Amino acid sequence: MMAGDRRSLRLLVTGGGTGGHTYPALTTIGAVRERATAAGYDLDVLWVGTADGLEARVSAENGIPFRAIKAGKLRRRPNIRELASNLADMFRIPVGLTQAAVIAARYRPDVVLSTGGYVCVPIGLASRMLGRPLVMHEQITALGLANRILARFASRIALTHPSSIDHLPRRARERAVVTGNPIRQHLVHGDAASVWEHFGLTPGLPLIYVTGGAQGSRQINTMIEEILPSLLTRSQVLHQCGAGWIDQLSQAAARLPAELRRRYHPVPYIGGELADVFAAADIVVSRSGAGTIAELTAVGKPSVLIPLVPSAGDEQRQNARYLAESGAARAILEDRPGSDLLLAELNALLGNPGDRAAMAWAAKSLGRLDAADALAQVILDEGGVLP
Secondary structure, eight states: OOOOTEEEEEEEEOOOSSSHHHHHHHHHHHHHHHHHHHHHHHHEEEEEEEETHHHHHHHHHHTEEEEOOOOOOOSOOOOOHHHHHHHHHHHHHHHHHHHHHHHHHHHOOSEEEEEETTHHHHHHHHHHHTTTOOOOOOOOOOSHHHHHTTTOOOSEEEEESGGGGGGGOOOGGGGGGEEEOOOGGGGGOOHHHHHHEEEETTSSSOOEEEEOOOOOHHHHHHHHHHHHHHHTTSSEEEOOTTTHHHHHHHHHHTSSSSSHHHTTTESSOOOHHHHHHHHHEEEEEOOOOOOHHHHHHHHHEEEOOOSSOOOOGGHOOOOOHHHHHTTSOOOOOOOOHHHHHHHHHHHHHHHHHHHHHHHHHHHHHHTTTTTTHHHHHHHHHTTTTOO
């Protein structure tokens, strides 16, 4: 399709459900657009996901056209309650496949990008039926169920870790390329000074940033609440706790002695300020999902990781162990750790700035800032974009 002397590239994107699938897709779209423009192409993007997934909100916030389909999720080890969900989702699968086929046929993409989540399977299958190239990206070490299905016919398989190649079907390995996991580029350009003013923090006092994800983590929130009186004697804490926890933790803050109360800052959510928070933080306490690991290594932050256990394939514990063995983090790998263990890890880091600096350097050495560009180039190559 021609527009004057410019050509058009039609990119169909699918993936979402969680930030780990959604934000790599968003970052990659930006990188593809930049490279396509430089090559003389106008990028046309359509994102397909579920109506209640994070991808619907993120695409709307970024002005990306979005279409929703129904998608069934197969829970491989369901409990009694999830058995009913599995049964209901069985009826959604054929509906989602039909919707995906219609959308893809009407849109006529030049190339399809899949970043994971069960919503990817219908679009991936539709791309095969239409003979369109599919670029599949996997964020975690082991492949998720959706990507194990798509890997059998994806044109290219982009991986975050070299070790993931061993998890691919043998015939798919020659189509694999290691790109890393794209992160939002602005995260590495934060301004620490703006955080001090925005949240009323104290410059010079070590800052611990605590997060359990956008919704918060019961485990992490409870552990932090229990150790606040001791932890705040030598640090300040900015705590993204989730909307469902803000009342309880605000009350916990109110019960602290006055001299400690001003050092604890629970907030329901941190959005656009995250880059500045990373720049200001001395230590991060968090889960160890693939997206989190990519961000912590890109910005080079020492961390204490508390994996979600169990997670798919015990992936979070593997991630945490990998960073700990590389000297880039402390990892609490027990199934049900006590809050005293977290306090001990934090006190050890607070008392040794040299250890924090070494950990930051080790984390930075594991980061890959060019991941979005590398994945974008794979997409452009599959889409037939000529320089």
